[in-house]
Amino acid sequence: MRRVLFFLNPLLMQRRNRRALVEGLARQLRGEGCEVELQDTLSAHSAGEQAKDAVAAGFDTLFVCGGDGTLFQVIQGVAGSEATVGIIPFGTGNVLAQNLRLPRDPVAAFSLLRRAEAVPVPLGRISCKSPGHAQDRTWYFTIAAGMGVHAALMNLAPTGSGKRVGGRAAYFAGGFRLLLQHPVDPFDLELTLIDGSRRTLQASELIAVRVPAINVWRPGGNLEAPELQVAIVPATTRLGLAHASFHALLTGRSANGTNGSSRLPYPEYVTATQIACRPVQDHTYQSPLLVEADGEVIGLKRASITIAQRRLRLLWPR
Template sequence: MRRVLLFVNPIFDQRAGHRNAIGRIANLLRSAGLSVEVHETLSAQSAGDQARQGIEDGFDTILVCGGDGTVFNVIQGVAGTEIPVGILPFGTGNVLAQNMDLPRNPVEAARRLLQSTPRRTPLGRITLEVPDLPSDLSPSGLPRRMREKSWYFTMAAGMGLHAALMSASDGWGKRAIGRTSYYLAGMSLLLRHRIQPFEVEVTTTAGEVFCQRVCEAIAVRVPELNRWRPGGRLEEPSLRLATVDATGRWGLASASFQALARTASKNGSSASRGGAPEVRYTDALRVVCRPVADYNYLAAVLAEADGEVLGASHAVLDIAKESFYLLWPS
């Protein structure tokens, strides 16, 4: 670590306390003899391009001042390279930092990263069908065709109500009240959002293939997601898939509560008390999500990766050929 690009989400730079912390981090790195440049991410869509440009400009380390969403966008530009990425937690969830046992205080996290080691980390990949860009619209104003687009993810990706929750959390003041917004959005959606089924075709790490009709599917790469402990493994090239059989809103609420209450997860599933569905866990290599034939969907089922809602209806989740290097505290 000699020449460091410090990426800052401008949302955090607008707050006096965060701005002060970013200045302290830059000074801390410079006092350690490092060359540091602070760049704001221009937009979520451009962060990956900015990261690639930083690598071309000769930076040998990228540190991200932001939340999991900022990390997700930067990863799109560094995947497949050997440039290490460090996380400085400024966001709402900070799930990746949580799983690396980084301090919640970003200045203290920077101090820990000075004694860190880069670790090669496999990446998940989500592929969706998305419409062509607006500039490619037909004269009628409709997209000419659909195309496949892929994103890398580090923590989790999937389809179902949890993706709708990610979309709704901003409306519940995520930046102002933090993680509480997720719980408020979740309770609101359980009360009014129609729970719709979809199908998954799963290829397990043992090479078996099975199909399941579900209402939730989340492929996880980390041991913990806030209070939930699905048992993923960041350094292993596999997905820890959690699914809930197709059910209604109260069945999903019961399964979600039981998943949060457990301290560990096991492969397989069984009926819970009262016959309500449980969360089924499977170690997987590939998951195909698609609509149920002949089902009358009132709205498309949303898909997300690392908390970013990306599309709907169809998704393929697998392990990417590319990886990246993550700075872990010693």
């Protein structure tokens, strides 16, 4: 690394002398002859353009000092480029950092990243209807993307204040409230499986996953694989969704390993290359069908998900 940029989420730098910590990391690199700059993300959605500008300016390494949301925005600007990205975990979930086996301590994580190789990781790609845009927008993701009640959970605190105050407990409490209150609506789902066959069904939950683990949930994705691990809950009731969620999070039981005798659904896991989600025709929706990627609500109504041709050069300690 020769020219290095630290991207700082300013909302996460406000406590525990975090900014001074990052400045100390920058001094280490400067002492070794690197050209280093620090830059705050200007808004929740500006980091992509800032990262694109940084690549154009010749920065070869970008350290993202934030959480999964900050990283998601940065990826939009560096996907497919030769720039290398490292994650210094300051967020709430830090899901990607968890899957890279990075320590939660930022200094320890930085120490590992400096010795890590850059691995070209296939990115997920999702296109969906985004509010305020006439045409569908396309996003890249590294963790997961999908549609259903879980997407509404990501929309509980769009400013991030709930996460910063309550941490992971805020997600679990919010998820419990949603299971009790949020409409459980169906949507049409079409999957292209890895053997080329197609499958259609109605579902209440769909999550296309790239990583092996999302906190306590173990969907079994693979960051280096050119396909999507897909978790599905077929169209069901509120009780059915609670049943499937319980087994996904706590027991690991799935429809793949049951005999189908239960009246309540289990999560089902399939491997796919393409996914299309659409509203059910003539169904009245009490609440919009939301679409999320890497924990960020990005659209509504419909989504198309696949593996992108672009890759991300990710610092990954082995």
